[in-house]
Amino acid sequence: MKTDELINILSTGAQPVPQHAAEKRISMALLAGVVISFILLLMIYGIRPDLKEISTSVAFWMKLGVPLANVIIGFIFVFALAHPGKLPKLGYWVLAIPIVVLWGWALWAWNATDPTARLELLWGKTWRVCILNITFLALPVGATALLALRNLAPTKPVLTGAIAGWLAGSAGASVYALHCPEMAPPFLAVWYVLGMIVPSAMMAYMGHRYLRW
């Protein structure tokens, strides 16, 4: 086939391309993912009964704020990566800021605690299920993000997948924070972060498989 023929076929009957369609699609997808994740939380885990009492504590806001910061920063990167030729305006190190803050806080708490009581801070009572629960609650967000990204054009599919997974893991963690009884900073610094890394690795693979165009 001649290239001119192809051009004629492509341009014949050209339709207007809707504006901001990509922005709307990816935002709606993530919103839908978070809503599904929240419904799963209500159905399976339930919200912790003392939410009102702890909602004034620093620990609770750190636990919610760090993953939410990850979600916002992750979104900025995923959005840029999904558009060809658009470089993220921030350096990739910005992704690490919430985690550095969390670890700083955890180390401070670790040092301020009597050595005999430290292990309790790290292991808590629910470390066995933490990673699994966060990954489970990340699944809806990961799935909707993947669907939205398949309609866009990431030129680095693996990296885009990984950061979308990081975003999904963080969204899962912030939803899970409404149920999870753990409040110790070292627990959050280890298990919550691992719970974000697992979806990130899964989505890097999904990016490799499903985000090529």
Add this chain to the structure above:
Amino acid sequence: MMEQELRNLMLRALDGNAESYQCFLQRVSSVLRAYLRRRLTSAPDEVEDLLQETLLAIHTQLHTYRRNEPLTPWLYAVARYKMIDYLRRRSRHEARHDPFEDDAEWLAVSGEATNESKRDLETMLDALPAHQRLPIQHTKLEGRSVAEAAAMTGMSVSAIKVGVHRGMKALAKMWKEQA
């Protein structure tokens, strides 16, 4: 200068102006042909295939260009992605097949530039389901309006539009897999 000119054409194309879009694709194809030729010196006969694949990608990804941003970075990013994807496929293909045979094949078809690829869109079109094939045939090949195509097929106007869009994406995918 190229940026300004291409961007003006692109913005009109995004508003649905077919003439500007055709002109845009023609300019882009000569720019990208030169770009790909410089980089694929080992396989000059593949340039036109890859160029057409890139044009198809530009077409199916038009919505990922944001109107307030410069156009050339977007264009080159799409072209570069398609080229890297092609090289990746080719090296995988060569690992499985005898590379000498491929060389002989390239030598055999090597000739003057005809701006023609080895693909045939119409045979690929036959592989599409009717609800994508018919909208493309009526609107893209025979140049009918969406409303006419809807009346002829008994499909709704939006089903025609969706069929064209999804069908073009499916063709772009087939195009890749044929390589």
